[in-house]
Amino acid sequence: MLGLGVSLSSGGAISSGVVPTDISDLAFWFKNNTGITSDGGSPDNVSQWDDSSGNDNHMAQSVSGDQASVSGGGLLFVDGENDHYDLTTAVDIGASNAFTMIIVLNITDHDTKNVIFGNKASGAAATFLEMQTEDQIRFRQTATIAVLKFADSGNFPAGAKYMITVTKDTSRNLVVYKNGSVLTQDSSTGNPVASGAFSLDQIGGKATNPDDDFDGYMYELLLYEKLLSSEELAGVHAEIQARNGL
Secondary structure (H helix, E strand, O other), X not given: OOOOOOEOOOOOOOOOOOOHHHOOOEEEEEOOOOOEEEOOOOOOEEEEEOXXXXXXXXXXXXXXXXXXXXXXXXXXEOOOXXXXXXXXXXXXXXXXXXXXXXXEEEEXXXXXXXXXXXXXXXXXXXXXXXXXXXXXXXXXXXXXXXXEEEOXXXXXXXXXXXXXXXXXXXXXXXXXEEOOEEOOEOOOEOOOXXXXXXXXXXXXXXXXXXXXXXXXXXXXXXXXXXXXXXXXXXXXXXXXXXXXXX
């Protein structure tokens, strides 16, 4: 199955006392308004966003023309400017490896397929997780792409700030949450293939020459190399929502 029809909404006003580092298997955490190295120019380009997980898995970009700018305690990526970042250490989320990804974002528009993260391979080997349209998310770890469609339309509008969570369990089921509540899927296709490899090493684009660049704001981004329990997820959701005003 590709989704469940239950809600784990915690609400931004709840103080859980849980921070992401309280939970094991945190691969990286790009925390809002923390560890951003910028040049102070106009635009205020960012060369590195430090990992707050304790793993030193920073995302960095040395080419000024490929750097996003700092905005709202996070980064503003602009489509057509090749804005993207490389991770210090790739994270293996392929095959049947479970993960939990949480991002607070505001998409400028859907003229491009907004890749949150991917790898630097080329062609069909370029794997990714992307916000494809206002109604679809795509995940690829082989040529067979998992296309996640939802019963309600317009879940991912441009010009709005919200928190998206995507989880994959060891049976490769994908579940999507918005602001802490599960989105009911409808006519989704293509569970990730068991043999698929995905070494996540790039943020904001995919492929050797990044394409489908992210277009908008990333305010916070974190990844666990496991499926969080409902209690863990509710606690982390509450903490992130409260800090980001959701």
